[in-house]
Amino acid sequence: MGARAGLLLILPAAAILAAGFVYPVLLLARISLNRTTDIGAMEEAVTLETFEQLVGDAFTWDLAWNTATLAAGSALAATALALPVALLIRAAPPRWRGLLSLMAVAPLLVSGTARVVGWLAILGDNGVVNATLMGLGLTDDPVRMINNWTGVRIGLTESLMPYACLVLIAGLGRLDPRLEEAAATLGATRSRTFLRVTLPLAAPALLAAFLLTFVLGVSAFVTPRLMGGGRVFVIATEIFDLALESVNWPAAAALAMLLLGALAVALVLRAVLVREAAR
Amino acid sequence: MPPDAMSHLRLDGLTRRFPGTAHPAVDGVSLELPRGALLALLGPSGCGKTTTLRMIAGLETPDAGRVTVAGRDVTDLPPHRRNMGVVFQSYALFPHMTAAANIAFGLEMRGTPRAERESRVAEALALVGLGDLAARKPRQLSGGQQQRVALARALAIQPDLLLLDEPLSALDAKLREGVRDEIRALQQRVGATTVFVTHDQTEALAMADLVAVMNEGRVEQLGTPEEVFERPATRFVATFVGRAARLPGRVDGPGVVRCGEVALRAAEAPGSGAAEVFIRPHHVRPLAPDATADNILEGRVLRRTYTGDLVSLECETPAGRIQAELPGGAPGAALAAGAAVRLGFAAEDVRVFPA
Numbered sequence: 001m002g003a004r005a006g007l008l009l010i011l012p013a014a015a016i017l018a019a020g021f022v023y024p025v026l027l028l029a030r031i032s033l034n035r036t037t038d039i040g041a042m043e044e045a046v047t048l049e050t051f052e053q054l055v056g057d058a059f060t061w062d063l064a065w066n067t068a069t070l071a072a073g074s075a076l077a078a079t080a081l082a083l084p085v086a087l088l089i090r091a092a093p094p095r096w097r098g099l100l101s102l103m104a105v106a107p108l109l110v111s112g113t114a115r116v117v118g119w120l121a122i123l124g125d126n127g128v129v130n131a132t133l134m135g136l137g138l139t140d141d142p143v144r145m146i147n148n149w150t151g152v153r154i155g156l157t158e159s160l161m162p163y164a165c166l167v168l169i170a171g172l173g174r175l176d177p178r179l180e181e182a183a184a185t186l187g188a189t190r191s192r193t194f195l196r197v198t199l200p201l202a203a204p205a206l207l208a209a210f211l212l213t214f215v216l217g218v219s220a221f222v223t224p225r226l227m228g229g230g231r232v233f234v235i236a237t238e239i240f241d242l243a244l245e246s247v248n249w250p251a252a253a254a255l256a257m258l259l260l261g262a263l264a265v266a267l268v269l270r271a272v273l274v275r276e277a278a279r
Numbered sequence: 280m281p282p283d284a285m286s287h288l289r290l291d292g293l294t295r296r297f298p299g300t301a302h303p304a305v306d307g308v309s310l311e312l313p314r315g316a317l318l319a320l321l322g323p324s325g326c327g328k329t330t331t332l333r334m335i336a337g338l339e340t341p342d343a344g345r346v347t348v349a350g351r352d353v354t355d356l357p358p359h360r361r362n363m364g365v366v367f368q369s370y371a372l373f374p375h376m377t378a379a380a381n382i383a384f385g386l387e388m389r390g391t392p393r394a395e396r397e398s399r400v401a402e403a404l405a406l407v408g409l410g411d412l413a414a415r416k417p418r419q420l421s422g423g424q425q426q427r428v429a430l431a432r433a434l435a436i437q438p439d440l441l442l443l444d445e446p447l448s449a450l451d452a453k454l455r456e457g458v459r460d461e462i463r464a465l466q467q468r469v470g471a472t473t474v475f476v477t478h479d480q481t482e483a484l485a486m487a488d489l490v491a492v493m494n495e496g497r498v499e500q501l502g503t504p505e506e507v508f509e510r511p512a513t514r515f516v517a518t519f520v521g522r523a524a525r526l527p528g529r530v531d532g533p534g535v536v537r538c539g540e541v542a543l544r545a546a547e548a549p550g551s552g553a554a555e556v557f558i559r560p561h562h563v564r565p566l567a568p569d570a571t572a573d574n575i576l577e578g579r580v581l582r583r584t585y586t587g588d589l590v591s592l593e594c595e596t597p598a599g600r601i602q603a604e605l606p607g608g609a610p611g612a613a614l615a616a617g618a619a620v621r622l623g624f625a626a627e628d629v630r631v632f633p634a
Contacts, residue, residue, distance in 0.1 A: 178371035181338050184358040185365040186385035186436060196384070200375050 025260070027204020032253035042249050050254040060255070064262075067234040070224070071217030074153055078160035079168070079209045083202070085161075086168035090175070104165040112159060116226040121148055147229025155223040160213040167212055177227045204274065211270045215263055235259050281465045285481075286313035287472045288335070288440060293344035295330050304330045306496035307344070312489065314349075317466055317473040319483035321507075322493035323519065328476045329444055331493070336442050337361050348439050359388070361440075364433025368445040372417040378428045379404065379413040385436035403431040406465065424456050428461065434469060441471040447482060458526060459486060480520050484508060492516045514555060514632035516560035523557040526599040527634065530554050536631050538598035544573050545629035555632040560591065562628035565611025565620050572623030576601065580618045594620055 035045040048089040054060045082104075089100045107115060122128050123145035130142040145151050179201065221236040228237070235255060243252035288514050300485035316616040320328035327516060333339035335346055345354045350368040353361050359444035364385075372381050386396045404410045405609045417425055423508070433441060446462065447455045463486045466473050477483050483490050491501045492515070500512040510587035518525075524629050528538040530548045536556055543556065560610040566572060578596035590612040592603045603622055605612050614620055 059411070176369065176371065178367050178369055179373060181364065182367060182371040182373070182432075183384070184338070185336055185361070185363055187359050187362070187388035188384070188433070189359055192388065197373060201373075 006012050009043050011110055013273075016172075018034045022132050028253045028256055032257045034250045036248055040246075040248065045062050050250045053257070054251065054258065060258075063233060063235050063238055066232075067218055067236070070149070070152065070156065070234060071214050071220070074160055074217045075164075075210050075213035076212045077153075078156040079206055081157070082161050082164035082209060083206065086172050087198075089169055090172045090177075105162040107158070112222045113226065115159060116155055116223060119151070119158070119227060121153065146227055147231055149218050149228075149232055150222050151229075152232050153226040155227040156217055156220055159220070159223055160217055160239040163216060164209040164213050166181065168202075169206050171208060172202055186221055207273060208270075211266065211273075214235050215266060218263060218266075219259065229255040237263045281311070286311035286453075287316075287343075288312040288318075288474065289350055290331075290335070291329060291347070293334055293346065294342050295327075295334060295339060296342050302580040303327075303342075303496050305334065305341075307343075308491075308496075308498055310491055310498060310501050312472060312474070314472050315470045316488040317463070317475060317486060318489045318491060319487035320474065320476045320491050320493055321478070321480060321520070321531065323478060326493040327496040328478075328493050332442050332474060332476050332539065334443055335440065336363050336365050338365075342493045355461045362436065362438055363435055363440045364438035364441055365428045365442045366433050366444065366446050368448060370417075370429040370449070372425055372432070373609055374417050375604045377414050377416055378409065378420065378431075379393050381417070381428055382432045382435045383552040385516065387431065389436065389634075391516060399435055403435040404471075422450055423458060426450065426458065427461075431467070434465075434471065438471065441473040443473065445476055445478070447477070447479070455482075457601075462486070467526075484520075492574040494519070507572055511630060514557075517557040517632065522557055522602075523564075524599070524601045525602075526556040526558070528554045528556045528631070529630065534626070536629070541576065541596075541598040543629055544600065545624040545631050548631040548634045552629050555634045556629040557632070558601060558628065560602040560626060563601060563622050563624045564605065564609075565592070565603060565614060566623040567610060568621070570621075573626040574624050574629065576622045578622060580614050580616050580621050583614065583616055592620070594622060595622040595624060605623040 031042075032050060033046045033048070035043045035047055035049055037043050048217075063073075085104050089097055089104065092100055120127070124130070125142040125144075125146075129145065133139045133143060145154065175198070179197055180193050183197045184190075188196065219236055221240065222236075223233045224232050225237050225240070236259075237261070239252050239255050242248050242255065282578050291309050293305055293308040294303055295305040304325075308327070308331055312320070317603065322330055326446045330339055335342045337353070337356060341354065345352055347353070348361075348405070354625045363593070371397075372378075373384065376384065379400050383396050386399060391399070395622040400413070401410065404413055407430055409424060409427055409431070412420065412424060414500075415424075419426070419542055426449070428630070443462070449524055450458055451591055459482055475483075475486060484507075487504055489501060490504055490507045492499045494515045502510075502512075507516060508521055511520060517523060523533075526538045528536045529539040529541070529552045531542060534545055534548055535542050536545050536548050536554055538556055545556070564572075566575065576594075576598055578594040578601070580592050581595050581600075582590040584593070584594040585607070588606055588607060590607055592605075592611075592614060594601050594603060601622060603611075
């Protein structure tokens, strides 16, 4: 197959990407340069006023900090929790691996909103966890685990785990089990084999899983919105509020462009790190 | 160190059956190996040789049988407590560690103090002739160098047993012979009792003190390379090790086997009835007119193949098709296709197996 035929084959995907992603982003970039008048109307302009206002506003930096720490914490937790899952799947007999991998990523088949509703039922004041805690007499009042940061962290970690599993299963699958056997024959116990051989060799996969889930966590909207109960503010929820509640499109667009820029920097950083690790 | 009489490794009825398979991968393997000797487990793929090696190393759990090393039953010990140096087919060098760190790993696990560790790593590297490549990572080494690091890593722990799983199969054909002789020389120098898995009969015959020919999970024959090659105990061994003319025949009284219209004399002709007769090409010689032999067949040369040091004659005889292989300058080596030939061979070189 020639290069020409190859180009023809990617044309449909390229067209969809152009219409559904590139064009809206360019539109957003254009809107972010518009001006908002005193009465809140959008005025055609080419100005960086909105950006200046956002960057000068301490609330934007609070949002950035909240978003970054939420995403980093959840990505770390999701990666750490996915590691034993991926190790188990790697150690399983080959004919079980497919089924187990499918189970690990099965949550992706359920809508994010449905999963949040599930968490509300589990973590709510009358949910399973609180009913158990109170039934055992461990606490008299329900522990608040929804409509606050705790709930958002739990929900986001869960929603990121399948992605971390996906990356780790693929990454660890390439790790030769003979290496661990070699360590054992050289006198290493299971725990020392894990620390000295498995973990260092899994590091690139762990980094990849963390960075992917971090990026997804930074742009997460459904979980912070629904599990935060209006008390949790991150950049994604703020963009939504600016666009649809304040109807301040230039501000929403500018914040979106800032987020996009930050994520682009993160992805470039990831590429550099991966190349360094491969050296 | 010459092999002494005391058996260092002993396998008793070692058996391993993998779930969902009809036949055991290893089926009651028993053998003994003297200290300092090199045993080759030789057989086709799937004959159970690698599984046997893995059970000795503790990487596979036997369903039955015992493994004894230096009088100690190690069957129930995990691999990290067996003190065996294993060289894997893929070498399994730790890619994130330098050659020196790979070799030091086993010593570190044993809590060897740093100073001693460093001197023993240097020693091991020097032993395999890689002293100047200590700081290289495995991917910066050639296949042959990786193989030597793997060997040094296995030897650095001063193992009770050295186990090699097809250590030459990942090397270029050109390198193989040199590395083969190097491994053998090294093994004899350090006196390591060694088990070596291979499917290559030349490798097994060239390197081993003892060869165990395996088929379908069982040891068909355990013997010196000469015994296995010259006096195969079973039809499988005769087929797998070396080449031979295979003639259908019938045992016709003690020491006589009939092939076609000809009666051949054989040193041993077990049983009676249908048999298969094996005659190795290098045992068959074209005879001078007045010369004599236990068995003489009058025939005709069908094809002559010249391979430099050897000449191979494919001959049609009343007993069937037989090959003679002889040095280029030997009498009869000049015979051309179509020439009449008198072939002679000894009774002890006629191997007869029940068909």
